[in-house]
Amino acid sequence: MTATIFALATAPGRSGVAVVRVSGPDSAATLAALTNRPLPEPRRAALVTLRDPTSGDALDDALVLRFTAPASFTGEDVVELHLHGGRAVVAGVIAALAARPGLRLAEPGEFTRRAFENGKLDLTEAEAVADLIDAETTAQRRQALRQMDGALGRLYDGWRDRLTRALAHIEADIDFAEDDLPGGVADAVRPVIERLLGEITEHLNDGGRGERLREGLHIAIVGAPNAGKSSLLNALARRDAAIVSARAGTTRDIIEVQLDLGGYPVVLADTAGLREAAADEVEEEGIRRARDRAARADVKVAVFDATALPDLDPATLALIDADSVVVLNKCDVATATPPNVAGASPVLVSARTGAGLRDLEQRLTAFSADRLAVGSAPSLTRARHRAALDECRAALDRALTAPLPELAAEDIRLASRALGRITGRVDVEDLLDIIFRDFCIGK
Numbered sequence: 229m230t231a232t233i234f235a236l237a238t239a240p241g242r243s244g245v246a247v248v249r250v251s252g253p254d255s256a257a258t259l260a261a262l263t264n265r266p267l268p269e270p271r272r273a274a275l276v277t278l279r280d281p282t283s284g285d286a287l288d289d290a291l292v293l294r295f296t297a298p299a300s301f302t303g304e305d306v307v308e309l310h311l312h313g314g315r316a317v318v319a320g321v322i323a324a325l326a327a328r329p330g331l332r333l334a335e336p337g338e339f340t341r342r343a344f345e346n347g348k349l350d351l352t353e354a355e356a357v358a359d360l361i362d363a364e365t366t367a368q369r370r371q372a373l374r375q376m377d378g379a380l381g382r383l384y385d386g387w388r389d390r391l392t393r394a395l396a397h398i399e400a401d402i403d404f405a406e407d408d409l410p411g412g413v414a415d416a417v418r419p420v421i422e423r424l425l426g427e428i429t430e431h432l433n434d435g436g437r438g439e440r441l442r443e444g445l446h447i448a449i450v451g452a453p454n455a456g457k458s459s460l461l462n463a464l465a466r467r468d469a470a471i472v473s474a475r476a477g478t479t480r481d482i483i484e485v486q487l488d489l490g491g492y493p494v495v496l497a498d499t500a501g502l503r504e505a506a507a508d509e510v511e512e513e514g515i516r517r518a519r520d521r522a523a524r525a526d527v528k529v530a531v532f533d534a535t536a537l538p539d540l541d542p543a544t545l546a547l548i549d550a551d552s553v554v555v556l557n558k559c560d561v562a563t564a565t566p567p568n569v570a571g572a573s574p575v576l577v578s579a580r581t582g583a584g585l586r587d588l589e590q591r592l593t594a595f596s597a598d599r600l601a602v603g604s605a606p607s608l609t610r611a612r613h614r615a616a617l618d619e620c621r622a623a624l625d626r627a628l629t630a631p632l633p634e635l636a637a638e639d640i641r642l643a644s645r646a647l648g649r650i651t652g653r654v655d656v657e658d659l660l661d662i663i664f665r666d667f668c669i670g671k
């Protein structure tokens with residue numbers, strides 16, 4: 229029999245309200261035992277005294293709610309205990325629940341996993357629950373809500389339906405053809421597969437925006453020692469994240485801060501100043517990491533010291549490309565400024581006074597919007613989706629050139645399975661542990 233599970237659904241620690249969720253066949257009986265009175269009506273909040281069923285000790289005056297299967301988040305009988313969020317209250321209720329036979333603490337993501345297993349959510353929707361909980365910016369929240377609403381799952385299910393119909397067509401041909409079958413995929417099915425291939429390819433060629441929106445755009449600050457990179461990071465983060473000093477070669481490790489630029493999540497990295505003659509092997513390693521981060525960043529902020537003009541650090545100049553924003557720092561003390569650097573018009577800033585920071589933030593926000601904004605069509609959000617779509621596309625490519633209709637049919641079946649794995653319609657047992665492991669307990 230299915231175990232009844234329970235967990236604190238809200239963040240641990242002191243809080244105004246803490247919610248403990250119970251799901252499974254013993255939920256209602258457990259509520260009755262804790263309240264020692266008739267069950268409240270489903271979906272109607274009731275204020276009750278909760279007592280430890282064994283000792284009779286009062287645990288809390290709590291607001292309780294119950295849901296009956298299948299009309300609940302998990303699809304099972306569910307009870308929610310809205311407690312006063314004191315540590316002793318929560319600990320007392322958890323202990324009372326743990327003492328009941330048949331009840332156990334939920335594993336990470338187990339509530340959502342049960343919702344999936346009971347058909348309340350497809351896998352993309354379950355993943356979106358995790359994304360919504362992790363969402364830190366407006367754009368992330370929007371994407372997660374849309375996926376949770378089923379937009380991505382519907383797209384893949386729609387594609388799968390088309391493949392099922394194409395398959396039926398081919399199978400009918402195989403069954404009913406007199407003696408000489410035309411070779412390969414039937415003429416009527418070919419355009420269907422070609423159109424679908426086009427749509428999948430377009431969906432995949434989105435520059436990874438859905439995945440990046442989950443993870444954040446990576447921006448690296450690069451430049452010569454003492455150009456003011458760390459000062460700039462601190463100014464953009466509005467806190468003292470990195471050490472600033474007049475000594476060249478201060479920063480060695482990569483220092484990361486998270487920013488919200490116009491609703492887009494950004495991971496901004498400060499790096500060691502680039503120079504030939506590093507003071508020691510530690511700085512040398514720092515410079516290696518700086519170059520590595522610059523190469524992997526989505527966007528580079530190339531910082532030059534405006535007081536050193538007309539000299540422009542050649543190592544920094546060499547890193548500037550189309551994905552770079554050129555910054556001239558220390559404009560509070562600099563006198564001359566060039567109209568452009570490496571073909572780009574620089575943003576003049578002073579990390580010290582804050583002058584020009586708004587301009588720089590606007591440039592970076594524009595980059596973020598360009599790389600992360602998702603259009604009206606839903607975007608894939610995980611490498612898992614991409615891998616399955618690649619597999620689907622390869623199978624459809626094979627189907628188009630298959631020498632026999634039977635082989636084309638088999639490839640279409642494989643393509644359809646690949647799509648079905650994304651939403652969890654087919655053989656995903658092995659995937660579930662991996663997907664739900666990323667959840668926290670209580671979700």
Ligand SMILES: Nc1nc2c(ncn2[C@@H]2O[C@H](COP(=O)(O)OP(=O)(O)OP(=O)(O)O)[C@@H](O)[C@H]2O)c(=O)[nH]1
Nearest residue numbers: 453454455456457458459473477478479501579580
């Ligand atoms: N006047 C002026 N000084 C600045 C400005 N930004 C940084 N500085 C000074 O420049 C020096 C170097 O600043 P950092 O932020 O440590 O420079 P960095 O590029 O991180 O240096 P490394 O980590 O050594 O590569 C410090 O003395 C800062 O106070 C600015 O906008 N105006």
Ligand SMILES: [K+]
Nearest residue numbers: 454473475478
């Ligand atoms: K420095």
Ligand SMILES: [Mg+2]
Nearest residue numbers: 457458478479
């Ligand atoms: Mg620094």
